[in-house]
Amino acid sequence: MSDVGVAEIPVDQEERPKPPRSRPAKAGAPRSALVDGPILRTLLNLAWPNVIGLSAGTCVVIAETSYIGRLGVESLAAMALVFPCVILMMTMSGGAMGGAVASAIARALGAGDRERAGTLAAHALLIGITFGLVFMLGMLIFGPHLLELLGGRGNVLAQAIAYTQVFFGGAVLAWLLNTLAGVLRGTGNMKLPSLLMLNSAVCQIILGGTLGLGLGPIPQFGMRGVAAGALIAYTINIGVMSWYLFSGRARVVPKLAGLKVQWAMFFDILKVGAIACFSPLQSVLTVSILTHMLAKFGTAILAGYGVGARLEFLLISIAFAFGIASVPMVGMAIGAGKIARARRIAWTAGVAAFLAVGTPASLVAIFPDLWVNIFTDSATVRATSHQYLSTVAPFYAFMGLATAMYFSSQGAAKVLGPVLAQTARLIYIAICGWWLSTHDATAQSFFWLAASSMVVLGTLSCSSVVLTRWGPRASKPNIRTALSGAGD
Structure with missing residues (x-):
């Protein structure tokens, strides 16, 4: 499906947009397939890397369950206790706020305003850091009481708290990772975030298993080691995505130098992300x-x-x-x-x-x-x-x-x-x-x-x-x- 012929038929008031406040695209500039290309084919081209990346995330859950089970039944119960909190943060930072970041970037690019897109990307990073700090402080201060309310007792509670202290101590890393991925997805780049999700899955499985179980010369860190493996994998991927964005290889470069905070930019992201x-x-x-x-x-x-x-x-x-x-x-x-x-x-x-x-x-x-x-x-x-x-x-x-x-x-x-x-x-x-x-x-x-x-x-x-x-x-x-x- 394409938009050929759309301009030839009458449109209702919703189809007749106001002139964009952002700068128009340069005359003669090549149009993206996301704006003008056939819908189904473009959608499938964007979706298949995501299928691979998200499937890799499912493999991590299965693998973690396997090697945590080797630590004992209490470790499995501890992971089950903390897992809803982990999933809640990852879906908020990735699907909800990450989707809002991608939406804001895409709308700016669709209007032909790359400068606004770069400023939005910088504000998105500030939002990610802020939310990460909120999750970190919230779980470090109130996490033990929450886990106890969820039914944690004895050694199960102790292991769940150990995992929480390490994983949520690095909550900013998880939020930065998903924010950077949202910026890239907003440009239409699905392959790099999905490739890095696959890389993260491999790193998490290897590092989490090694640090958690204590393989080879590495001592056994238990649940703390499993959490540390995830954070190390996140750090590696943050480095790769940051290099890609700030090197100018992406369609958007976050405007951090001389950044002036603009509440309108925060609102453009949060009007979607906060509700999502x-x-x-x-x-x-x-x-x-x-x-x-x-x-x-x-x-x-x-x-x-x-x-x-x-x-x-x-x-x-x-x-x-x-x-x-x-x-x-x-x-x-x-x-x-x-x-x-x-x-x-x-x-x-x-x-x-x-x-x-x-x-x-x-x-x-x-x-x-x-x-x-x-x-x-x-x-x-x-x-x-x-x-x-x-x-x-x-x-x-x-x-x-x-x-x-x-x-x-x-x-x-x-x-x-x-x-x-x-x-x-x-x-x-x-x-x-x-x-x-x-x-x-x-x-x-x-x-x-x-x-x-x-x-x-x-x-x-x-x-x-x-x-x-x-x-x-x-x-x-x-x-x-x-x-x-x-x-x-």
């Missing part, structure tokens, strides 16, 4: 509520749900790949005033994510042993996993659709609708779950609740894109000028 940060927070709360409700049915039910949830985590990373790819495409189209193209990009990404997630999920729903056999031999857990996957897996496609709509809305700087859709899903699960709990419902009923909530989320996310104006509002005519013109 509620998305991962609500996702964690939704999963926590559902897990709490299923826990009363016993270990086998909870374990079966956990097996299915792992598949959801894996497949949603594919939707993330398409969603992240849509951010610079939508952002540059918005910046260039091509609102109709921006919407076509969003729907193309949504359909692609729906099919990419729904096809393998439906296959697993029909043949659940393809997935379940990887994790358990328990007949009871296998039966529960079959029940969960056959009920819920066909609806994972709606999660993929919602994810794509969320990221496309970030590109348009209109993310409130998808975030409110997640709020609606959270309320839906809480209210319906409470009603089911008071009526002695079976586990199957809760599985249907999980499935239907995905449909709610996908439908409302799409509705928000349809109902939200992406273009600037039409300016009101100057009445005084019109009257004087009539008098002439």
Whole structure:
């Protein structure tokens, strides 16, 4: 699909943008494929590196679980305790704020203003450092109490605190890493961040395993070593991305020399990022509520749900790949005033994510042993996993659709609708779950609740894109000028 012929048909007020406040692109300057190229082909070209990079991140989770298990059951329990906090920070810094940074950079480039893009990149780094310091201080001061509230006791709590002290002591590194990746993605460069994600995964697996287990001449540092391995990998990738950006090889160079803080630049990023940060927070709360409700049915039910949830985590990373790819495409189209193209990009990404997630999920729903056999031999857990996957897996496609709509809305700087859709899903699960709990419902009923909530989320996310104006509002005519013109 392309924009050929769009200018030949009438457009509504949303399609008739105001003249951009930024400097226009130079006449005769070559246009990017992100602005003018065929939508589906460009989207796929941007998405496939993300699939590789995000899959590498999944491999890190599997590998860490493997070698932490060698440290003992208490170490595994400690990692399970701290893992939601780690995921929350990484999704906030990467998907939420990182997506907001990419959106702001892309909109500036779409309007042909590289100087503004460079200034935005510098302000994005300040935001990343600030949020990193907040997470660092928050977890170092309140982390032990939080982990205790989550159920940590004895040696499990001690190991979780040890991991927290090292990992969140370097929280600024994680935020800088994802901020730099957001800047690069905003320019349309998906390959370097994805390549570095792959590099980070390899480094984390090697360094985390070596420092954690104490391989060769290296002493065993336990959970502290596992956390240190991640931070070393982050530092390496920060160095590579910083060199690439500041050497002038990217389309944007952060304007740090003589930087004057401009609140408008912070607002351009935070008007998307601050709202988007509620998305991962609500996702964690939704999963926590559902897990709490299923826990009363016993270990086998909870374990079966956990097996299915792992598949959801894996497949949603594919939707993330398409969603992240849509951010610079939508952002540059918005910046260039091509609102109709921006919407076509969003729907193309949504359909692609729906099919990419729904096809393998439906296959697993029909043949659940393809997935379940990887994790358990328990007949009871296998039966529960079959029940969960056959009920819920066909609806994972709606999660993929919602994810794509969320990221496309970030590109348009209109993310409130998808975030409110997640709020609606959270309320839906809480209210319906409470009603089911008071009526002695079976586990199957809760599985249907999980499935239907995905449909709610996908439908409302799409509705928000349809109902939200992406273009600037039409300016009101100057009445005084019109009257004087009539008098002439």
